Amino acid sequence: MTTTEYSQKAAIYALLGRIFISELDRQSLEALQEHEISSIFEKLQEGSQNYLQNTLWSKDEIEQLASDYCHLFILPQKSSLSLRASHWMTKDESANLAQLEAIIGCLDFDKSLVNADIAALPRDHLGVLLYFVSSVYRSDNSEIQKLGTQLIQLSLLPWILRFNDKLLVSTTNPLYLASGKLILELIDFEELEEELLQKNE
Numbered sequence: 497m498t499t500t501e502y503s504q505k506a507a508i509y510a511l512l513g514r515i516f517i518s519e520l521d522r523q524s525l526e527a528l529q530e531h532e533i534s535s536i537f538e539k540l541q542e543g544s545q546n547y548l549q550n551t552l553w554s555k556d557e558i559e560q561l562a563s564d565y566c567h568l569f570i571l572p573q574k575s576s577l578s579l580r581a582s583h584w585m586t587k588d589e590s591a592n593l594a595q596l597e598a599i600i601g602c603l604d605f606d607k608s609l610v611n612a613d614i615a616a617l618p619r620d621h622l623g624v625l626l627y628f629v630s631s632v633y634r635s636d637n638s639e640i641q642k643l644g645t646q647l648i649q650l651s652l653l654p655w656i657l658r659f660n661d662k663l664l665v666s667t668t669n670p671l672y673l674a675s676g677k678l679i680l681e682l683i684d685f686e687e688l689e690e691e692l693l694q695k696n697e
Contacts, residue, residue, distance in 0.1 A: 517623030
């Protein structure tokens with residue numbers, strides 16, 4: 497894989513990390529409104545491009561989106577949609593989290609991505625995990641870049657299907673529906689790439 501391809505994947509994982517890390521602000525919404533980005537979401541969830549580009553995003557509309565985020569992810573007793581991997585993993589799967597901590601501890605992440613706010617959250621938070629994958633792919637070190645797949649295997653694959661199944665029946669918000677589907681698309685792509693690499697070795 498080329499440096500450009502790693503950089504492109506890093507940008508997508510960072511974008512998803514921003515969507516799940518907290519409520520979106522106006523600046524983040526403006527980035528999502530860009531045609532290239534909103535069209536990706538539209539391919540996965542009909543109506544998401546119209547939602548992103550044609551909503552006026554007044555203060556009230558941004559507050560409504562923040563309320564959607566809160567009711568989905570901050571108040572899990574209402575939706576059961578905790579953003580923590582440990583909430584979804586079985587006891588055996590949770591053993592991966594210790595290995596994940598060891599990998600993360602050895603990496604020198606881009607501090608502009610993994611900032612103090614992210615560092616204060618649990619390491620198994622979905623938004624944080626997506627940022628970690630993004631940081632790995634953004635590295636100039638080819639050996640670190642290759643850890644991206646390992647991070648995904650440990651941190652996302654064991655539980656993300658359960659999370660997404662619940663997400664798809666818990667909201668009608670096209671942004672969050674499309675975001676969940678984009679994670680699945682990325683993971684399918686990562687698994688296919690890994691299979692091809694193993695065949696070529």
